[in-house]
Structures are given as structure tokens and as C-alpha cells.
Amino acid sequence: MNDSGGSVGKGKERICFLIADVSAMVLFSTALCMGIEIFIAKLTFFQSVTARIAAIPVNLVTGRPYGLFRDRLFLALGIDGTKPWKMILGDTLAFVIFQVPLYVIVLLCAGATWKQIFLSSAFMSVVFSLAGRPYGIFLEFCRRIAGNLARKL
Template sequence: MRRFLADTFAMVAFSTAAGLFIEVVVADLTIGESARVRLSALPVILLAGRFYGLYRDWLFRRAGGRAPGGARSALLDTFANTSFQAGLYSALLAVNGIHWPQSAKALLFVITFSVLAGRPYGLFLTWVRKLCGASSAA
């Protein structure tokens, strides 16, 4: 239960901050459009947080990597974040009727951001798990 709560909280906090920035600053969505996307994302994020944690842990176990240190861990976090987030985000944009040019721009930035944020998010997730007393399986 602790890992579920830690994974969910980490995903909600990180995704809300990152998504708001991308949507408003980069993709030129209005605050209202971004709020709509963020609100519609909340149920998905609440469900996806733990699944992402399981997916990340599985990747680390399969690759023999150990979080939080080393180049291998950084690559695994980057791959895990990018592969998981791009699909979820494109679905959220489509469900909310965001027009193709804006969606493409936002998705391209999300992919770029996911590559850059993969490792910081992995470290953040590990930190949140430690704060919650939930050990990382990775």
C-alpha cells in the first residue's frame, strides 16, 4: 500500500507541474484548456502512477540495473519514462479534442521532456518511496 501511495503521489505531483508548463508555455493552450487536460489526466494519472512504478521496477529487474546510481540506471529511467508517458499523453490530448497542430507540438515536446525528465523523475520517485517507507524494487 505504501508503494502504491508513493508511486501515485509522485506521478500526480510531477505530471501536473510538467504538464501545465508544457501545455501553457510551449503548446500555447489557454489556462482553461490546460486545466481541462490536467483534470481529465487526474484519473489516468491516479491509475497510471502505480503501473508506471511496476513497469519501471520490471525494466530495472530485467536489465539488472540498480536505482538510483549509474549510467545504466539513467538510461533505464529515460527509456521507462519516455515509453510510458508518450502514449498516455497523446490519448489525453485526443480525448480533449485538442487540434492536431497543437497536439503534435505538445507531444513532440513531451517526448523531448520525457527524455530529459526520465532520470530526474526516477530519482524523485525513489525519494518519494523512501519518504513513504516504501522500498524500491529497482
């Protein structure tokens, strides 16, 4: 039995999944938010890039906690990937429950009024609901790549 090799392997796997979760959050949030900012809010490309650069620290800090939150929620709800409707429900719930409070905090820090926070959060709840499953699919894709990489290391 090789405990040290196993624990080293687990350590590499944890690091790979941390990188996968953070990368997925940064890439997906950048693409989603740039689309909203440029095509709906009519920001210029450079304004959107500036906003996305400013958002990277938040994505770096929240990427892995979101992945762990999603995993625990799926476990609690008995979601194992065998029923597509459960995957849709689980990803939608996870994304909304995790992201809306963060969005409220960002708006509070930006000095928004409670009315602005309510209106923005209501709109973003719809966006987050629609984005939940696509993000879950992208996160699983990133994790598969990370798992393959961890096995090769």
C-alpha cells in the same frame, strides 16, 4: 514467527508504495505539464489548472502501473543504482516507453489526426526523455518517504 504481523506489515508497505507511486505521478505530471502549458503553449493559469484536473484520473490509474513497469525494466536491465549512467538510461527508457503510448491514446480520444499525433508524440518523446530521470529521482524520494512511513505504522 509472526506470520500475521509480517503479512500485515507487507500489506501496509504495499499500500504506502501504491500511494507513493500515485502521488509522485500526480505531483510530477502536474508540475511538468503546467510548465509546458503555461510557458510554452501559452495557456492561462486557469486553463492549465482545468487541464491538470482533467488529467488526474489518468495519473491515478497509471501511477502504480508505471512504478511496477519501471521496477521490472530495471530488474531486466540489471539496473541496481550503482551506475548513474544506467539509472539515467533506465529512467529515460521507462518513461518514454510507458508514456508515449498513453499520450497517443489520449490524442486519439481527443480526435487528433495521425499527422498531429506523430508531431505531438515526437515532441513529447523529447520532453519525456528529458523528464525520465528527474521523475525517477522524485519517485525514489516519494518511495523513501513511504518506506519510512510503513516502518512507523
